[in-house]
Amino acid sequence: MNEQQLAHNIANLLERVRLSAEKSQRCADDILLLAVSKTRPEQDIRSAHKCGLREFGESYLQEALDKIEALQDLDLVWHFIGPIQSNKTRPIASNFHWVHSVDRAKIARRLSEQRPPGLPPLQVCLQVNISAEQSKSGVAPEQLPQLAQEVAQLPRLQLRGLMAIPAATQDSLQQRRAFAQLRREFEQLQLQLPGLDTLSMGMSGDMESAIAEGATILRIGSAMFGPRNR
Ligand SMILES: *Cc1c(COP(=O)(O)O)cnc(C)c1O
Numbered sequence: 001m002n003e004q005q006l007a008h009n010i011a012n013l014l015e016r017v018r019l020s021a022e023k024s025q026r027c028a029d030d031i032l033l034l035a036v037s038k039t040r041p042e043q044d045i046r047s048a049h050k051c052g053l054r055e056f057g058e059s060y061l062q063e064a065l066d067k068i069e070a071l072q073d074l075d076l077v078w079h080f081i082g083p084i085q086s087n088k089t090r091p092i093a094s095n096f097h098w099v100h101s102v103d104r105a106k107i108a109r110r111l112s113e114q115r116p117p118g119l120p121p122l123q124v125c126l127q128v129n130i131s132a133e134q135s136k137s138g139v140a141p142e143q144l145p146q147l148a149q150e151v152a153q154l155p156r157l158q159l160r161g162l163m164a165i166p167a168a169t170q171d172s173l174q175q176r177r178a179f180a181q182l183r184r185e186f187e188q189l190q191l192q193l194p195g196l197d198t199l200s201m202g203m204s205g206d207m208e209s210a211i212a213e214g215a216t217i218l219r220i221g222s223a224m225f226g227p228r229n230r
Contacts, residue, residue: 001040001044001047001225001226003047003050005226006044006047006048006051006224006225007047007051009223009224009225009226010033010048010051010052010053010224011051013033013207013220013223013224014033016207016208017031017033017207017211017218020207020208020211020212021211023212024211024212026211026214030216031211031215031216031217031218032055032216032217032218033053033218033220034055034056034057034079034200034217034218034219034220035048035053035055035056035057035220035221035224035225036056036057036058036059036081036203036219036220036221036224037056037057037058037067037221037225038057038058038059038060038063038064038082038221038228039060039063039228039229040225042067042070042071044225045067045071045074045076046071046074048224048225049074049076054075054076054077055076055077055078055079056076056077056078056079057078057079057080057081057100057219057221058078058079058080058081058082059080059081059082059083060082061080061082061088061091061092064078064080064095064096065091065095068095077097077098078095078096078097078098079096079097079098079099079100080092080096080098080099080100080101081100081101081163081200081219082101083101083137084099084101084102084103084107086106086107086110089107089110089111089114090110090114092111093110093111093112093114093115093116093122093156094114094115094116094119096122097122097123098122098123098124098125098160099111099122099123099124099125100124100125100127100163100200100217100219101125101127101137101163102124102125102126102127102151103126103127103128103129103137103138103139103147104139104147105147105150105151108124108147108150108151108154108157109154111124111154111156111157112154112155112156112157113156115156115157121155121156121157121158122156122157122158123158123160124151124157124158124159124160125159125160125161125162125163125198125200126139126144126147126148126151126159126161126162126163127139127162127163127164127165128141128144128162128163128164128182128185129141129164130164130166130178130181130182130185131178131181137165138164138165141181141185144162144185144189145188145189145192148189148192148193149192149193152193159193159195159196160195160196160197160198161186161196161197161198161199161200161216162182162185162186162189162196162198162199162200162201163199163200163201164178164179164182164200164201165203166178166179166182166201166206168205168206169206170205172206172208172209175206175209175210176209176212176213179201179202179206179209179210179212179213179214179215180213182199182201182213183199183213183214186199186214197216198216198217199213199214199215199216199217200215200216200217200219201213201215201217201218202215202218202219202220203218203219203220203221204220204221204222204223204224207220207223
């Protein structure tokens with residue numbers, strides 16, 4: 001993508017974050033704009049970095065590993081946000097700073113065991129299948145407290161919060177309802193685990209609703225880099 005266009009999109013997104021935060025009486029600095037760079041070439045990430053972005057989200061493991069390798073000269077923070085197969089946990093544990101999509105104990109245990117000793121703990125969000133969610137990924141809300149307790153005990157993981165991908169809808173009331181449900185699950189868990197500080201929710205089509213319901217990480221792809229082909 002053209003560097004000028006990208007700079008324009010990023011400035012625009014940061015302004016939207018600022019306005020929505022203000023509307024909800026929140027501090028815009030508490031909201032991270034995570035650049036979802038899946039399917040995008042290395043050069044787009046370099047351009048986004050020039051615009052001041054450091055944190056990038058990827059969903060496809062092999063593609064992500066190639067980019068992480070190619071971009072080692074930059075000081076980037078990598079977030080894995082895609083589905084996790086249990087035979088792929090080792091490269092995730094070794095190459096990423098964050099994982100947003102942990103939804104079962106077996107995956108969490110493997111990530112903890114495989115996190116290299118020289119690195120800080122892997123920062124983890126649990127993906128929750130809130131009622132509106134179409135996909136099968138994500139822990140059911142009924143099983144969330146138990147999974148959270150278990151993950152919180154793992155020595156090489158730091159449990160930070162929750163993530164969800166609600167069904168896409170243009171209806172902002174429906175968007176708010178889904179995000180409010182995730183926020184309530186989050187606040188419930190915070191009673192047991194007061195260190196939780198992260199709500200990863202909101203994408204290009206629903207970021208304002210997510211901010212209004214307390215999102216601390218927005219995962220933004222197409223509104224930044226343009227439409228995806230895949
Ligand atoms: C692709 C993806 C996004 C970004 O979606 P956009 O609608 O392009 O902003 C966010 N979160 C996850 C988990 C994704 O896979």
